[in-house]
Amino acid sequence: MSRRVPFTGGEKESLHASLDQYRDVVLWKLDGLDDERLRRPMTPSGTNLLGLVKHLAAVEYAWFCQTFGYPTEPLPFDDEDENADLRVTPDESTADILAFYGRARAAADRVITEHDLDHLGTAWFGDPVSLRWVLIHMIEETARHAGHLDVVRELIDGATGDHPDR
Numbered sequence: 001m002s003r004r005v006p007f008t009g010g011e012k013e014s015l016h017a018s019l020d021q022y023r024d025v026v027l028w029k030l031d032g033l034d035d036e037r038l039r040r041p042m043t044p045s046g047t048n049l050l051g052l053v054k055h056l057a058a059v060e061y062a063w064f065c066q067t068f069g070y071p072t073e074p075l076p077f078d079d080e081d082e083n084a085d086l087r088v089t090p091d092e093s094t095a096d097i098l099a100f101y102g103r104a105r106a107a108a109d110r111v112i113t114e115h116d117l118d119h120l121g122t123a124w125f126g127d128p129v130s131l132r133w134v135l136i137h138m139i140e141e142t143a144r145h146a147g148h149l150d151v152v153r154e155l156i157d158g159a160t161g162d163h164p165d166r
Helices: 011-028 035-039 049-066 094-114 131-157
Strands: 120-122 128-130
Touching (some): 035 049, 049 094, 049 131, 120 131
Antiparallel strands (some): 120 128
């Protein structure tokens, strides 16, 4: 789990490694917790660890696959409820959410592997975006939520840190 961005790597390799580094931190933040603690809302808005992972899976699928014309499984977005993708329903198990995140990552990795950074897709709001832009955006998104996961985890059991060997 101690991936590093290469000090002398190419742009695509470095961006992908950075995304992977944060993806790994997201999963590490769940280590050692039971289902009750993974689902426990820790903020007034109801933020919990498993819901953040569900959200990250949905946005990986959306930004990488939908933007570039790849298929996805049904995504938990709802025009009537902007936070639907952050909530884990009682019928969704921890294993289901982790598998969803794994499938989203694999699908996103396929898009990253198959296209160069200047490859254009269409964002959900209709504008053209490059794979480079999507990678940068998803690094930002994943890092932001890794920070949320860190705070929520600290509130649950006092565990802190951004990487297991630091």
